[in-house]
Amino acid sequence: MRAYGFKSNGGPEVLEEIRVPTPAPGPGQVLIEVAYAGVNFAEVQHRRGEFGEPDGHGGYDVPGLEVSGTVVALGTGARGPAVGEQVAAYLPGFGGYAQFAVADRDFVRPVGPLPPAHAAGVPCVYPTAYGVLTDAGRLRHGETVLIHAAAGGVGSAAARIARALGAELVLGTVGSPEKAELAGALGYDALFAREGFADAVVEVTAGRGVDLVLDPVGGPVRRASLEVLAPFGRVVGYGDLGRHADWTADVWDLWKNSRSIAGYNIGDVARRSPATIGEHLSRALTALASGTLPYDPPTVVTSAEVAEVHRRFEAGGTRGKTVLRIGGPDAV
Ligand SMILES: NC(=O)c1ccc[n+]([C@@H]2O[C@H](COP(=O)([O-])OP(=O)(O)OC[C@H]3O[C@@H](n4cnc5c(N)ncnc54)[C@H](OP(=O)(O)O)[C@@H]3O)[C@@H](O)[C@H]2O)c1
Structure with missing residues (x-):
């Protein structure tokens, strides 16, 4: 699959388009075909090396803490969202800047009527x-x-x-x-x-x-x-x-x-109290969809602009939420 990752820590220029194997969902996990990936400051920190050196497939790490997309496969024991359902997911182990991502069932929720580009900026942030x-x-x-x-x-x-x-x-x-x-x-x-x-x-x-x-x-x-x-x-x-x-x-x-x-x-909360994250995620998606919680449309950028977006984050040049379009439609 196509993904955006880095093989050595450094500036935004270390981010590159790569090919890595599509991950398989483990027990209690779901495989999501990613439509949009939220961009977070933590991914800048990941790239800089503040969370350690990359050690993923082929020596690459794929950042990305939150996505929206379609469930395409379930691991054993993963109850909840059905294959084909539109979901938003928090990914504590990263991996969102990719065509496919695996997520623990605890951190996956249906997006409901919320547009997928907006939903991608919810699972970590809210x-x-x-x-x-x-x-x-x-x-x-x-x-x-x-x-x-x-x-x-x-x-x-x-x-x-x-x-x-x-x-x-x-x-x-x-x-x-x-x-x-x-x-x-x-x-x-x-x-x-x-x-x-x-x-x-x-x-x-x-x-x-x-x-x-x-x-x-x-x-x-x-x-x-x-x-x-x-x-x-x-x-x-x-x-x-x-x-x-x-x-x-x-x-x-x-x-x-x-x-x-x-x-x-x-x-830390995801490790020690995963249900708390799931509850907040459900609460946020419901409140955003019903209008109880007003939201501002995210800035949607193409995945090819990922390095430029990281540059803007580090310069304090972004406002509100920015999401990468991975497989979702251009118009949101
Ligand atoms: N602890 C957690 O669980 C957790 C979870 C998610 C995010 N976070 C943290 O929350 C913060 C915000 O994350 P975000 O993803 O929502 O990013 P963001 O707020 O969208 O972007 C970072 C913003 O921080 C401001 N900023 C202040 N000092 C800065 C500096 N020295 N360098 C760069 N920017 C600086 C900039 O705006 P202005 O300069 O205009 O203020 C910039 O726009 C980050 O520190 C992130 O690590 C923590």
């Missing part, structure tokens, strides 16, 4: 967004939320979900002034430049601060986020976009100021 907001962040009705990397895939989904869950004020930070103008379109009350965001948050909350901060950036952004927490506020760390060195929080400072730091990792 369980993460629900997870950081509710499982790690313990969001409650009427609370205020601040979302860093606000205009990205997870960030823009989290803004819509936070609002649907009853958040009263949804704020975000972005890396450029042009993105700050997208606040209304993305469902935010306000977007601020990441540089110096703390003053803007204090001002707009009249000194109270926010109840919950979602932070995939790390370093000084995470430290400054602790300072803008309202009483019992939580910062959820779930990425290291800034590639800053790790740092140690002072527990004295946390309890003296009634604040908490939590963490979230979808790969």
